[in-house]
Amino acid sequence: MADRGASARSLPDDWPAHPDPILALNRMGSFDWDLDTGLYHMDAQAHEVFDFGPGEFDGRPDSLELRIPVAEAHRLDALVAQAMKDGSENYGAYFRIRTRDGSLRWTHTQGYIRRDDTGRPRRIVGIVRDATQELGDVEARREHxxxxxxxxxxxxxxxxxxxxxxxxxxxxxxxxxxxxxxxxxxxxxxxxxxxxxxxxxxxxxxxxxxxxxxxxxxxxxxxxxxxxxxxxxxxxxxxxxxxxxxxxxxxxxxxxxxxxxxxxxxxxxxxxxxxxxxxxxxxxxxxxxxxxxxxxxxxxxxxxxxxxxxxxxxxxxxxxxAAGLQQAMLPRTIPSVPGCDVAVRYRAATLGGALARDIGGDWYDLIPLPGGRVGAVIGDVQGHDTHAAAVMGQLRIVLRAYAAEGHTPATVMARASVFLHELDTDRFATCLYAEADLATGVVQVVRAGHLDPLVRGGDGGCRRVAVEGGLPLGLSAEFGRLAYPVGTLELDPGDTLLLCTDGLVEQPGADLDDGMRVLAELVESGPADVRALADRLIEVAEARRGDDDVALLLLRRRAEDAPRRGGRLQQHVAPGDPEALTEARHMIRAAVRTWGDEERGDEIELVADELITNALMHTEGSAIVTLRVLEGADRRLRVEVEDSSSALPRRREAGEAGVSGRGLFLVEALTDLWGVEARGGGKCVWSEFVVHAPGDR
Incomplete structure (x- = not known):
């Protein structure tokens, strides 16, 4: 190590520093290096660390080169010079020394730099110690x-x-x-x-x-x-x-x-x-x-x-x-409805981008209605859990029941909202109910906070049909806004009505209107067959891996076998009004001559008279008589008698002298098909007769 002192200057009064006895107890030696005189003092323990015997070290830094290899000395000199230059108060380093037997061992030093008032280094006081045990053999350390x-x-x-x-x-x-x-x-x-x-x-x-x-x-x-x-x-x-x-x-x-x-x-x-x-x-x-x-x-x-x-x-x-519950809540089968092709699909949500699925409250339904009509339902209960699925199942059932009772679409939606509001749940639901008359193509649509429907034309073009809507089910009842507006659209033969939940449309960060436009483009470019088109749309939803359920219903109006009405007549018959009853009988007789087979005229008139009489005798209100012709695979004349009583007709045994009790047996014997339908708060008893058109015989 280089001599950094000038011997002409005197040593400090406290030089050399006296080491703390505890250093020796820890096998540490001390040194005091006066930079002005260049003298380097080491205590006895420091001599032992450097493997110097008595009198072998003369107090000059250059004498340390006997124990410190050249490369290590240069590294230490550079370290000390840098510490003094950059104003550091101390430095520390591991270095190797060569003992008197020529072997190398690791040593550690820590020096503290003392400066004068101008910041100039004057003295370094420090310690040295044997670091062999601390570091050990290099190869052992590498293995460790x-x-x-x-x-x-x-x-x-x-x-x-x-x-x-x-x-x-x-x-x-x-x-x-x-x-x-x-x-x-x-x-x-x-x-x-x-x-x-x-x-x-x-x-x-x-x-x-x-x-x-x-x-x-x-x-x-x-x-x-x-x-x-x-x-x-x-x-x-x-x-x-x-x-x-x-x-x-x-x-x-x-x-x-x-x-x-x-x-x-x-x-x-x-x-x-x-x-x-x-x-x-x-x-x-x-x-x-x-x-x-x-x-x-x-x-x-x-x-x-x-x-x-x-x-x-x-x-x-x-x-x-959960999947079992979901399947139990959804319709097990979709009925076949003359005059239309139907496809339904359901896809559960993919949560967190994972492949595993969860359940939710999306549903669809198809409800056959009298007179060649059909109800189509699409809805979404809030949430993705078993509770949402359970609420969905109950809501689907009551919607079907209200529609089957003969209520108008707006009434069906209002009653369903009241039901959900009174249910013990905090969930609401969006829904769209469409009632289609397949004979005329007229569709009445009621929307409760749900997406608008889409219509794909027979030429392949697809458009969004804007329908004025009301609040979601449950909320409209809570806020007293149960008046749902009814929109009307027409399906020409070959047109397809598309109803879906928002899982097919919504994408994170995208506008809903943009999603509807994308969906319309997919429908336009998709296959004409409703089942193939439904599969295609679900494939797109699968590829998107959305975190919402998807329910989808497609209804395509067919032309070739849709029932066509050849005419419709109606007569209101009040109780105690013989003239109205007579007019109804004349209307029935005229309709049979005009539309039907005169050979069955007496049978049709007798059955209609029996149904009207029962309605007037066993209810307190009026009867509404409706006659219509349904033309399809068979040409049928349909007689409907509607009253305000919900009590169903029942067969009664007539005694030998009885004048009543044989009416339903008579109806059953003379008609080709008959039945009873709920109509709002009342009912409708109907009969159908297969007839030939005049001149066809």
Whole structure:
């Protein structure tokens, strides 16, 4: 080390510094270097650190070069010079010294720089100590560092695998993570085998690399002599540390996997909530034996896999229950309605971008109505849970009931809103109800906070039909706004009505109107067949992986077999008004002569008279008589008698002298088809007669 002093200057009064006795107790030596005179004083412990005997060190820094190699001396000089230059108060460094026997050993020094009032360095006081024990042999330190790195990598593998498993929602997802994650490759596993416990059997869920399946192990019993079975039985891992041990302990299994060149294996029980749910086996082809650290890492990995599998199993059980509830709430079948083609589809939400599905409150329904009419319903109850599905099921049933009672579309929607408001729930629902007369193509639409319908024309063009709407179901009743406006549109033969929920339209960050335009473009470019078009739209929704349910109903009006009305006559008959009754009979007779088969005229007139008489005798109100012709596969004349009573007609036994009780038997005997329909607060009794057009006979 260079001489930094000038001997002409005198030493400080407190030079050299007296070391603290505690330094010697800790095998530390001290030094005091006066930079002005260049004198370098070391105490006895410092002499021992530098391996100087008595009188070997003369107090000059240059004499230290006897013990400090040149390269180390240059490095220390540069370190001290930089500390003095940049104003540092201290410095520290590890360096090597050469002992009197020529060997090198590590030493550590710490120096404290004292400056005058101008900031100029005047003196360095510090300590030196033997650092051999602290640092040890360089190779030993490298080996230790390598072991630490290996442990870190293994721990990192467990962390990465656990993080990947956290996103797995189903058992298949968990298996895919175990087979595909790079973490297992980093662990060195050549193959992985996963078995799930079902009763007293272990069912193989993952079978390792291709062409590695062992015959007879797809399903094994827990009591069979396999390592996976042993792990499940004992609830403890089985480590096989060599091929010889594998062949000795499991000869039946070894003979089938000998071609895989397995050198060791670890079979870990999968335990969740203190009970086994399966086992996982890791097979290696490039290692023998397992250190305690290896075993701990693998046990941690097995615990993480077990928790993920249990979570996935519980999720699948819940999904099975939820899906069953969802299917029970939706219509099991869609009825075939003459005059139209119908396609319905439902797609559950994909939550969090995952493949697993959840349930919700979206639904569709198709309701056949009298007179060639049909009701189409699409709706969405707020929420994505079993409660939403349960509310949806109840709402679907009451909507169907109100429509079947013969209420107008606006009344159907208002009553459904009141029902939902009075239900013990905080949910609301959007809904659209469309009642289509397939004979005329006229569609009455009522919208409760739902999307507008779309109509695809026979030429392929698609348009959005703006319909004035009301509040969602439940909210309109709560705020007393139950008057729903009714919109009207027409379906020409070949036109298709499209109703859907917002899951088919809405996309994050996109405007709803833009979504409707995109949907219209998809419909225009889609196939003409309603089933193929429905499949196409659901495929788009699947590819989008939206986080909302999708319900879809397509109704296409056919022309070739749609019932066509040849005419319609109606007469109001008040009780106690003989003239109105006479006029009704004349109307029936004239209609039969004009529209029907005169040979059945007496039968038709007799049945109509019986229905009118029953309505006037057994109810307190008037009767409305309607006659119409339905032309389809068969030409039919339909007689409807509507009254204000909800009491259904019933057969009664007439005595020998009785003058009543035979009416319904007469109706049943003379008509081709008859029935009763609810109409609002009353009912309609109808009869149909197959007739020939005049001149067709």
């Amino acid at each position: 560092a390598a072991q630490d790195e290996a442990r870190r990598r293994q721990t990192n593998v467990v962390q990465l695998t656990t993080a990947a498993l956290a996103h797995a929602r189903t058992v298949d997802d968990v298996i895919d993570v175990l087979k595909d994650t790079q973490g297992l490759t980093h662990l060195g596993a050549a193959s992985i085998v996963v078995g799930l416990l079902e009763g007293d059997r272990i069912v193989l869920a993952a079978e390792g690399p291709q062409d590695s399946f062992v015959p007879g192990t797809r399903v094994t019993r827990v009591d069979e002599p396999y390592p996976m079975s042993e792990a499940v039985r004992s609830l403890s891992p089985r480590f096989v540390e060599s091929p010889e041990e594998f062949a000795e302990r499991y000869p039946g299994l070894w003979q089938h996997i000998i071609g895989l060149h397995i050198t060791s294996a670890a079979y870990l029980p999968l335990i969740a909530q203190a009970r086994p749910i399966g086992a996982v086996g890791l097979l290696y082809s490039d290692r023998r034996g397992f250190s305690p650290e290896d075993r701990n890492v693998l046990l941690a990995l097995g615990s993480s896999i077990a928790q993920s599998l249990q979570r996935a199993m519980l999720y699948e059980q819940e999904m099975d229950l």
